[in-house]
Each structure stands twice: as structure tokens, then as C-alpha cells.
Amino acid sequence: MQTEEEGFLASLTEDARYRMLIDAITDYAIYMLDRQGRVSSWNPGAARFKGYDAGEIIGEHFSRFYTEEERAAGVPALALELAEKEGRFEREGWRLRKDGSRFWAHVVIDPIRSPTGELVGFAKITRDLTERRQSEEALRRTQEQFRLLVQGVNDYAIYMLDREGKVASWNAGAQRIKGYTPDEIIGHHFSRFYTEREREIGTPTRGLATALREGHWEAEGLRVRKDGSTFWAHVVIDAIRDDAGEVIGFAKVTRDITERKEAERQLQEAQAALVRSQKMDALGQLTGGVAHDFNNLLQVIAGNLQLLSRDIAGNPRAETRVQNALAGVARGAKLAQQLLAFGRRQPLEPKVVSIGRFIKGMDDMLRRTLGSEIEVETVISGGLWNTMVDPGQIENALLNLAINARDAMNGHGKLTIEAGNALLDDVYARQHDDVKPGQYVLLAVTDTGHGMPAEILDKVFDPFFSTKPEGKGTGLGLSMVYGLVKQSGGHIKIYSEVGQGTTVKIYLPRVMEAEDVVTAEADGPVRGGDETVLVVEDDEDVREAAVALLTELGYRVFKARDAASAMGVVESGLPIDLLFTDVVMPGPLRSPELARRAKERLPQLAVLFTSGYTENAIVHGGRLDPGVELLGKPYSREQLARKVRHVLGNAAQQRVAEQQRAEKGTPRWPHPPSPAGQTILVVEDDDLIRSSTADMLTQAGHVVVEAADAPSALKALDACRADILLTDVGLPNVSGVALAREARARMPALQIILATGDDAAAPDAKELGGVLLLKPYSADDLLQAVVGLVGAPAPAR
Incomplete structure (x- = not known):
């Protein structure tokens, strides 16, 4: 219906x-x-x-x-x-x-x-x-923004690969990092970014297969740029699938993490250096605490053995036993010294040394020590710089290295000792955290022995580590060398390969001073004297042994158990020629303060310190304070006798020199003739250096204007008409080179002297038509630099 x-x-x-x-x-x-x-x-x-x-x-x-x-x-x-x-x-x-x-x-x-x-x-x-339309436009804008985003990223290489691994897209970051333009790389397989080794082991194929199977692959490794250089990369590969889930390609993101890896490496090295430093500090504190008592004990034994040796003269058997005991004391003293050296706690007496001349002086001793089966060759470069080091300690270090080399060659082989000039640049310094860039004197010891594997090299400087058979060494030889070099401001490096021998390179900082005259210790019979000596020692046994030795040498001896008691003797009015005092003693009055007060009462008093461990009382920065004389414990009768005569002789010589200066008014320093009347602007931020430099120039007849930094210097230039600008390179905020250029722009005829601790500013000095004055400089160096400028052609404008 x-x-x-x-x-x-x-x-x-x-x-x-x-x-x-x-x-x-x-x-x-x-x-x-x-x-x-x-x-x-x-x-x-x-x-x-x-x-x-x-x-x-x-x-x-x-x-x-x-x-x-x-x-x-x-x-x-x-x-x-x-x-x-x-x-x-x-x-x-x-x-x-x-x-x-x-x-x-x-x-x-x-x-x-x-x-x-x-x-x-x-x-x-x-x-x-x-x-x-709005949706499509939004999508288009999103796609365009994403495209611009990808193309605009410079820190990441973001690109696509097809299923076979060929490059299908290429962003600006990829071009910057890898060096290829899109036309050069699109259509080529991405495996070309991998090292040959990575391609051989199938890393690119494995990466794609993992991303295909699991949807994602991530790794880090070395990659290769267009120019063949490598960089450390973090890589991610993700599979790209269509709506049906079929893989149609891969998205690849690469980041250059070279800087991060370098930062990680530096952090690891810094942490390792901190651990080494903490270990060394702990060892230094341990050895310092033990050394004082241990060396006091050795001193008691050694002093009494030497006194005993005179009582048993004519008994060959007893004399032999005493000498054996004294040899044991010497070995114990050397052990303590080596520990202190590694912990950088030994007192140094550095002098300006020519290493080349030093090595030649050791030649005979080295040949006798090593034996006739070891061929010794020395190679000394011409124009060798000077360095500042403790001659006795560097001799021990070189001897230790030579003996180690002999043992590594089993008594047969060739030992080469080289000395030359070396420059450790900023690149090397960045790779070694304990190195300051600059000029060094190089001492290298090379043997033809069996060498060492890489895993051993990192341990060779550790105390008590030894590659020798048990009982053949203490393991402190290289440790002592290491500590000495570090305490001297130097650098040590060891190179070795199994079957290829070993080379130890020691770098000691260059100094500009002339070589010090080092007098060899006399070998003749020791002598005493008739002067008066005050012995201050808290250990009764050590004190009595020292008093007995000095008395036997003919000296008149007073004794005190501590610094306060010693001041009582000094203030009693007794004539005292030498204060012989232990450094570390109990009580409120420390030994350095005792010496200062005693010299105030007795200006002609000579002072000799003794200690098995000095702490920081008379040693700062690992070096004896200027003018300080020290006799380390344990000491022998001969060492005591010679040191006492040396200190007393120096005191007498100083009195003669002061008397001659007072009578003749000798000048503070000689200087070469210099045309006077130049106006010199001295720019130096260190007050002491600036003041002393101004004094040198003023005494030579020049007019000096002083400034502490670049702004003050430029104001001074506006106020006066300077002939010469003498500026430190390392000024605060504005460098001396920048100041010199600005000053020259204002005053084209201004002459320039650049003062610096190294010759890195030599090209700047040449460009400015000036002179490079290396620190430290003497009055001769300074005035010679001025002489070189005065009368020279005006700088090119």
C-alpha cells in the first residue's frame, strides 16, 4: 500500500x-x-x-x-x-x-x-x-615550516635515504658537517661517510638492517668528511613506513660530537691528574712525616759509626763492619731522599746550568758506571739554552736513567744522551695538562734495550713499581726523576716499544740568565777550624753525635735542645761564629725565626740549617729560600766538615765584599754606553718590574714615564712626547701589542720595545719595526735594546 x-x-x-x-x-x-x-x-x-x-x-x-x-x-x-x-x-x-x-x-x-x-x-x-582550503594551507605551511626547519638546522645533518641507502635529501647542516653540496651527494650511497675499516666490517649495512628490523638504530663512531678528515659522530637511523606499513626509506640524523668527546677526554685526564695529585700529596705527607724521624735515626747511627771508626783504626775486621754499616745508612738515606723527591718535598738548590756542559762533565763517570760493554754517545746541539735546576739532583737523575738503561740492555748495547732546544706549543700543552707552552731545554736518554709494553708505561713513574726482577731495585729511580722534573717546573715523557728500546725525554724551562759557576766539591782531606759553633737539636742522640763530630774537627761547640734555649746562649754575649740548627723542632719559636733573631744580635753570624725533612720552613715552591744553606740528614763527617767551612767562608767573603762596596761605592750594575735624553714610556703591570726597569733607564740618563696598563699609557702619550714605548705584552684587558699599534697610529715616529717571557710576539715586533726584549732581562739587555732603536730609521708609516 x-x-x-x-x-x-x-x-x-x-x-x-x-x-x-x-x-x-x-x-x-x-x-x-x-x-x-x-x-x-x-x-x-x-x-x-x-x-x-x-x-x-x-x-x-x-x-x-x-x-x-x-x-x-x-x-x-x-x-x-x-x-x-x-x-x-x-x-x-x-x-x-x-x-x-x-x-x-x-x-x-x-x-x-x-x-x-x-x-x-x-x-x-x-x-x-x-x-x-584552510586545512590544506595549514598542512602546506606545516610542511614548509618543517622543510625550512630541517634546512635551517646547521648543527645536525638531517637527510633521507632510500631503501638501498642512497641519499635522497640533504639539509644545510649535512653540508656544513660533511662538506658535500646536495648535487654532489644525492643519489650516492651513505656508506661513503664511514671509515674504510667500518665499511670492511659492514657497519653501514648493519645499521640499515637494524633500523629495518627494529625501526631504529643508534651509534657513535668516527665518520669521514668530503676532504678526508674525520670527526666523531652520534648517528640515528629510523625506518620510514607508508600507510600500509611498508618501509619506503630511512631518516638519518648525524651530530658532530667531536667537541663533546674532547671535553670528555679532558675531563677524564683532569680527573686522572687529580687522582695522581692526591696520591702524590698523600705520599708527600707520609714521606715527610717519616723522613724527619727516619733521617734523625740514621744520623745517630752514622755519627756514632764515624766516631767509632777512629777508635777501631788498625782493626781491619772491625773497620770492614763499620764501613758496611755506613753503607747501609747511605742506602737508607737514599731511599728517604727518593721518596721525598717523588713527593716533590726535597729541598732544591737550583742554579743556572748549561746542560750540554753538564753532560760532558759526567762523561767519564757514566762510562765507568755503565761498563765497557755499553757504547755511550752524547749529542749536544749548538746554541743550547740554559736552564735552572739543582746540579746535584739532575746528576742523580741522569745517573738513574743511565743505570736503568744499562739494566734494560742486560749490560750490552748503546746509550744515547742528547741535549737540545725545544718549543712546546699550545697544541702540545692542551694535550698534557701539566705543561705550560714555552721554550725548554731537552735532555733525552735513549737505549737499545728490550723496551716496555704500553700497559707498563702508565705505571713506570709510580713509587715502588719496577720492571726489574725482585731484589734488583727499589722501584724509586724513575719516581725520583719524575718528582725532580715536576718540582723544577719541567715535563717528562717516556716512549717505548717492546723490542725497540726506550727514550726518556726531560723538558726543563729555559732561563735567560748566564750560567752559574758551579764549584766541584773538594776531594782532598777535610779540615776543621777553631771557630765557635752553636748546635741546636731537639733529639739528644743526634745533638750529641753532632757535637762530638764538630769537637773532633777542632771547633769550640755550645749546644741547645730547642730554639728558646739557643736564644739564651746567643743573648749571653758568648762569641758565636756559626748557628747550626735543626729545622723542625718543638716549641713556639721556629728555627727560621731563631736565625733571624740571632743575626739581629750578632750581625756577623753565619747560619747553617740541617734536617731530614724541611716542611715549608725554609723551602717554598720546592726550593730553598734565597741565601739559605742546608745540610741534609743523614750527613757524614766529611760532608759536615766541608759544609761548615763553606758557610763560614761565604760569610767572611760577604763581609769583605760589603766593606769594599762601602769604600769604593761600586755601581749597582754595569751597562753599555747609551745615548741619553730619550723619553721612554714604560708600561708594566708588575710594580716591582716596572720600578726596577725605570731605575735602570734613569741611571742611563733617560727620562722615564711609568704606566700600569694600556688606558694609563694612552693618557700618558697624550700628555707627553715619548720617543720609545717599552710595553709588556701581557697587560691586563688590552694586550701590549694592541697598545703598541694604537700608540703607533697616534704617533707614527714612536719606537717600540715589546717585553715578554717568550718569543711568540716576535712577528708583532718585526711588523712594528721594533725590538723584542725577552724576560728576564738584565740592565745590559735593556739598554742594548734602547741602543738598537736610537738612531734607527723612523718606522714606516
Whole structure:
């Protein structure tokens, strides 16, 4: 049975049903145009999104839906023309609503013809696609932003690979890090970024296979740039899949982590250096604590044995036993000294030494020590610089290295000792945390022995570590050498390979002073004297042994158990020529203070310290304080006798020199003739250096203006007409080189002297037409630099 709705639809004509259909559609604007483009029908959909009622728009031209720009360009007329000619017109574009707002429209215009084919108008369907357009635009912007993001990343190489691993895209970061332009690399396999070793073991293939299987692969390793250089990279490869889950390629992100790896390496080295430093400090404290009592004990034994040796003279058997006991004392003393050396706690008496001359002086002793089966060759470079080191300690160090080399060669082979100049630059210093860049004197000892494996090299400087068989060494020889070099401000490096021998290189800082005259210790019989000596020692046994030895040598001896008691003797008015005092003693009055007070009462008094361990009382920075004389415990009768005569002789010589100066008024320093009357601006931030330099120049007849930094110097230049600028290179904030250039720009005729601790500024001095004055400089060096400038041609402008 037919429903009421079905009956109603059946009663409608076809045109009526069509009209109902059109009117029911609200998502499309469906309307007709006449041949001229005027609206002739209007459905509810058109009214909804264009805003016009049928009464407002029917009879109006459809061009009002177009933007002003399109109307001016004739787009509406062209649309009708194309629809008529081609049977259809379809486009997307901006259209206008009644309120003037825009919407994105999809437009179809079809021609309507009569049964005879005559054009009677047009059917026009418009759909509002604004939301779709906005979505597409948002997607496009997102894609563009992502593309710009990827292309704009410089710190990461972000690119795609196809399924075979060939490069399919390439961002700016990839170009910067790896060096290839997109044209050079797209289409090539990504394995070219790997080292040859990584390609051989299949790392690129394994990376893609893992990403294909697990979706992700991550690793770190060395990669190769276009120029062949390598860098440390962090790499991530992710599989890219389509909607069906099929892998269509890979996304690859590479980051250059070379700096991070270097920072990690430096941190590890710093931590290792800290551990070494802590270990050394702990050892230094341990050895320092033990050394004082241990050496006091050895001194008691040694002193009494030497006194006993005179009582048993003529008894060969007893004499032999005493000598054996004294040899044991010497070995114990050497053990304590080696421990103190490694802990950098031994007192040094550094002097300016020519290592070349020093090695030549040891030649005979080395050959006798090593034996005839060891060939010894010495190679000394010409123009060798001087260094500052304790001659006795460096002799022990060289002897230790030579004996180690002999043992490594089993008594047969060649030992080469070389000395030359060396420059350790900033690059080397960055690789070795204990090195300051600069000029050094190199001492190298090379043997042809069996060598050492790499795992041993890191341990050779550790105390008590030895490669020798048990009982063949204490393991302190290299430790002592290491401690001496470090305490002297130097650097030591060991190179060795199994079967290729070993080379130990010692770098000692260069000094500019002239070589000190080192007098060899006399070998003749010792002698005493008749002077008066005050012995101050808290250990009764040590004190009595020292008193007995000095008395036997002919001296008149007073004794005191501590510093306070000693001051009582001094203030008693007794004539005393020498104060012989232990450094470390109990009580409120320390030994250095005792010496100072005693010399105030007795200005002619000579002072000799003795100790098995000095702490920091008379040793600072690992070196004896200037003018301090020290006799280390345990000491022999001969060492005591010679040291006492040396100290007393020096005191007498100083008195003679002071008397001659007072009588003759000798100048403070000699200097070469120098044209006087130059105005010299001295720029130096160290007050003492600036003051002494000004004194030197003033005594030579020059006018000196002083400044502590670059701004002060420039103000001084504005206020005075200087002839010469003498500036330290390492000024605070503004370097001396920058100051010199600015000063020269202001005063083209100004002469320049650059003062510095190294010759790194030599090119700057040459560029400025000036002179490089290396620190430390003497009055001769300074005035010679001035002489070299005065009368020289004016600098080029």
C-alpha cells in the first residue's frame, strides 16, 4: 500500500521533483545564469553561503561574486566564454559574500542549450571549500615550516635515504658537517661517510638492517668528511613506513660530537691528574712525616759509626763492619731522599746550568758506571739554552736513567744522551695538562734495550713499581726523576716499544740568565777550624753525635735542645761564629725565626740549617729560600766538615765584599754606553718590574714615564712626547701589542720595545719595526735594546 509521502511524490511532475531536489541542497549553490551572466534562479544553498536572498540577487550579474582583481582582469566573462566553447568551465578561487567576506570556492559552469543547440544560459554550481582550503594551507605551511626547519638546522645533518641507502635529501647542516653540496651527494650511497675499516666490517649495512628490523638504530663512531678528515659522530637511523606499513626509506640524523668527546677526554685526564695529585700529596705527607724521624735515626747511627771508626783504626775486621754499616745508612738515606723527591718535598738548590756542559762533565763517570760493554754517545746541539735546576739532583737523575738503561740492555748495547732546544706549543700543552707552552731545554736518554709494553708505561713513574726482577731495585729511580722534573717546573715523557728500546725525554724551562759557576766539591782531606759553633737539636742522640763530630774537627761547640734555649746562649754575649740548627723542632719559636733573631744580635753570624725533612720552613715552591744553606740528614763527617767551612767562608767573603762596596761605592750594575735624553714610556703591570726597569733607564740618563696598563699609557702619550714605548705584552684587558699599534697610529715616529717571557710576539715586533726584549732581562739587555732603536730609521708609516 502506498504511503502518503510516496503518493505525494508520485503526483509531482518531473520539473517539480527536480525543483524540490535543488531546493533541498544547502551545501552547494546551484543556480542558473542567462546568456549574459545574470542570475535567473537561486537555491537555498546559494542563499546560505553567499548571503543573498533570491529577491536580492535574481537579475544581477554573477560577476559580483568575484573579487575586484578578477573582475578587472575579465575573469567572469572568460569563464562564460570557456564554458560555451568547451562545454564546461571548472576552477577554484576566492569568491565574495554579500557582506564582503571571502570564501574559497569550487566552481563549475555548464552551458544550457535548447533542443536545437542554441545557448540559452548556464548552470552554475559553487561549493564552499574554505575549510578544506584552510586545512590544506595549514598542512602546506606545516610542511614548509618543517622543510625550512630541517634546512635551517646547521648543527645536525638531517637527510633521507632510500631503501638501498642512497641519499635522497640533504639539509644545510649535512653540508656544513660533511662538506658535500646536495648535487654532489644525492643519489650516492651513505656508506661513503664511514671509515674504510667500518665499511670492511659492514657497519653501514648493519645499521640499515637494524633500523629495518627494529625501526631504529643508534651509534657513535668516527665518520669521514668530503676532504678526508674525520670527526666523531652520534648517528640515528629510523625506518620510514607508508600507510600500509611498508618501509619506503630511512631518516638519518648525524651530530658532530667531536667537541663533546674532547671535553670528555679532558675531563677524564683532569680527573686522572687529580687522582695522581692526591696520591702524590698523600705520599708527600707520609714521606715527610717519616723522613724527619727516619733521617734523625740514621744520623745517630752514622755519627756514632764515624766516631767509632777512629777508635777501631788498625782493626781491619772491625773497620770492614763499620764501613758496611755506613753503607747501609747511605742506602737508607737514599731511599728517604727518593721518596721525598717523588713527593716533590726535597729541598732544591737550583742554579743556572748549561746542560750540554753538564753532560760532558759526567762523561767519564757514566762510562765507568755503565761498563765497557755499553757504547755511550752524547749529542749536544749548538746554541743550547740554559736552564735552572739543582746540579746535584739532575746528576742523580741522569745517573738513574743511565743505570736503568744499562739494566734494560742486560749490560750490552748503546746509550744515547742528547741535549737540545725545544718549543712546546699550545697544541702540545692542551694535550698534557701539566705543561705550560714555552721554550725548554731537552735532555733525552735513549737505549737499545728490550723496551716496555704500553700497559707498563702508565705505571713506570709510580713509587715502588719496577720492571726489574725482585731484589734488583727499589722501584724509586724513575719516581725520583719524575718528582725532580715536576718540582723544577719541567715535563717528562717516556716512549717505548717492546723490542725497540726506550727514550726518556726531560723538558726543563729555559732561563735567560748566564750560567752559574758551579764549584766541584773538594776531594782532598777535610779540615776543621777553631771557630765557635752553636748546635741546636731537639733529639739528644743526634745533638750529641753532632757535637762530638764538630769537637773532633777542632771547633769550640755550645749546644741547645730547642730554639728558646739557643736564644739564651746567643743573648749571653758568648762569641758565636756559626748557628747550626735543626729545622723542625718543638716549641713556639721556629728555627727560621731563631736565625733571624740571632743575626739581629750578632750581625756577623753565619747560619747553617740541617734536617731530614724541611716542611715549608725554609723551602717554598720546592726550593730553598734565597741565601739559605742546608745540610741534609743523614750527613757524614766529611760532608759536615766541608759544609761548615763553606758557610763560614761565604760569610767572611760577604763581609769583605760589603766593606769594599762601602769604600769604593761600586755601581749597582754595569751597562753599555747609551745615548741619553730619550723619553721612554714604560708600561708594566708588575710594580716591582716596572720600578726596577725605570731605575735602570734613569741611571742611563733617560727620562722615564711609568704606566700600569694600556688606558694609563694612552693618557700618558697624550700628555707627553715619548720617543720609545717599552710595553709588556701581557697587560691586563688590552694586550701590549694592541697598545703598541694604537700608540703607533697616534704617533707614527714612536719606537717600540715589546717585553715578554717568550718569543711568540716576535712577528708583532718585526711588523712594528721594533725590538723584542725577552724576560728576564738584565740592565745590559735593556739598554742594548734602547741602543738598537736610537738612531734607527723612523718606522714606516
